[in-house]
Amino acid sequence: MANILVVDDELGIRDLLSEILNDEGHQVDLAENASQARAARALARPDLVLLDIWMPDTDGVTLLKEWSSTGLLTMPVIMMSGHATIDTAVEATKIGAMAFLEKPITLQKLLKAVEQGLARTLARPPIPLKTAVPMADFVPEAIMAGGILAVSPDRGLQATQSFMLEKPLRDARDEFEKAYFEFHLAKEGGSMTRVAEKTGLERTHLYRKLKQLGVDLTRGKRGL
Numbered sequence: 306m307a308n309i310l311v312v313d314d315e316l317g318i319r320d321l322l323s324e325i326l327n328d329e330g331h332q333v334d335l336a337e338n339a340s341q342a343r344a345a346r347a348l349a350r351p352d353l354v355l356l357d358i359w360m361p362d363t364d365g366v367t368l369l370k371e372w373s374s375t376g377l378l379t380m381p382v383i384m385m386s387g388h389a390t391i392d393t394a395v396e397a398t399k400i401g402a403m404a405f406l407e408k409p410i411t412l413q414k415l416l417k418a419v420e421q422g423l424a425r426t427l428a429r430p431p432i433p434l435k436t437a438v439p440m441a442d443f444v445p446e447a448i449m450a451g452g453i454l455a456v457s458p459d460r461g462l463q464a465t466q467s468f469m470l471e472k473p474l475r476d477a478r479d480e481f482e483k484a485y486f487e488f489h490l491a492k493e494g495g496s497m498t499r500v501a502e503k504t505g506l507e508r509t510h511l512y513r514k515l516k517q518l519g520v521d522l523t524r525g526k527r528g529l
Contacts, residue, residue, distance in 0.1 A: 307423050310334045310351035312342040312368075313385065314360045318408070322355060325415065339363035346372070347506055348514050350478055351380055353422045356402075358386035358393060366397050373401045381422035385410065483518040486511075495522070 309331050311322045316337070323333045334349050336342040339362050345351070358365040365384060372378040384397045387408030394405040403425065404418045486500070493499040501508045515522060 306330050306332060307352040307426075308332045308334065308349055309419070310336065310342065310345050310349065310354045312336045312339075312345075312354065312360070312365070313357040314338060315357075318357070318385075322410075322415070325412065326419070329416065329419075331419075339365075339368045342368060344507060344510050346377060347504075348510055350482075352426050353380055353419060354382045355406075355419075356382050356384055358384055358389050358397070366393065366400070369397060369400050369402060381425050383418050383422055479518055482514075483520055486515055486518065486520050490515075490520070490522070497522075 309326055311319055311326070311333055312335075313319050313322070314337050319335045319337065323335060326333045334345045334351065336345045338360055342354075342356070346354075356365045356369065363371075365386075369378070369382060369384070372382075378401045381403045382401065383404045383406060384394065384402045385406045385408060386393070389405070389407075397405060403422055406414060406418055486504070489500045489503055493503065497508055497511060501511045504511065506514070
């Protein structure tokens with residue numbers, strides 16, 4: 306099962322693609338514009354994105370460029386459009402899109418493109434079974450936040466977190482995200498406003514994500 310983000314301003318397209326992909330066993334997140342796509346990309350870290358080109362606020366090619374220039378284009382992106390020219394499709398491919406689907410999208414072409422995109426994700430070089438992720442920020446005193454040992458710089462130590470990666474991708478991702486948010490909650494004294502600002506998420510999206518991950522929202526306020 307993969308986590309797939311569908312970005313399209315047409316409700317009918319979103320519902321149709323969601324139904325098809327859910328039937329294939331995938332988890333599907335939906336966004337109707339670039340703003341929602343940015344939030345969903347930050348929250349769910351999708352394994353693949355189906356991205357419409359023509360959208361009212363920011364078009365899909367511009368959003369693709371944004372992700373590429375900021376290092377967020379870490380997943381395969383399949384562009385979709387019913388009116389795009391060949392030049393637009395070529396431009397998107399040069400930026401980093403892996404494929405282009407012309408609307409109306411046939412079931413066979415959709416599933417084939419998704420299969421190829423997810424195969425590319427799985428074909429990435431393997432990561433060592435155990436790795437340490439350096440944390441750039443420190444808290445005033447040594448704390449333990451979701452398995453992250455964070456200490457002040459004057460102690461001459463760097464905050465690290467070890468993750469066991471020999472597990473399903475979604476489980477490993479949830480483990481990291483839970484530790485990440487617990488770290489920032491502890492650092493900010495449990496303030497949802499400051500954590501939202503620090504992580505770049507809206508409060509409503511942040512709260513929903515924390516509940517989904519099972520994060521204890523009081524541990525930062527208890528001082529651990």
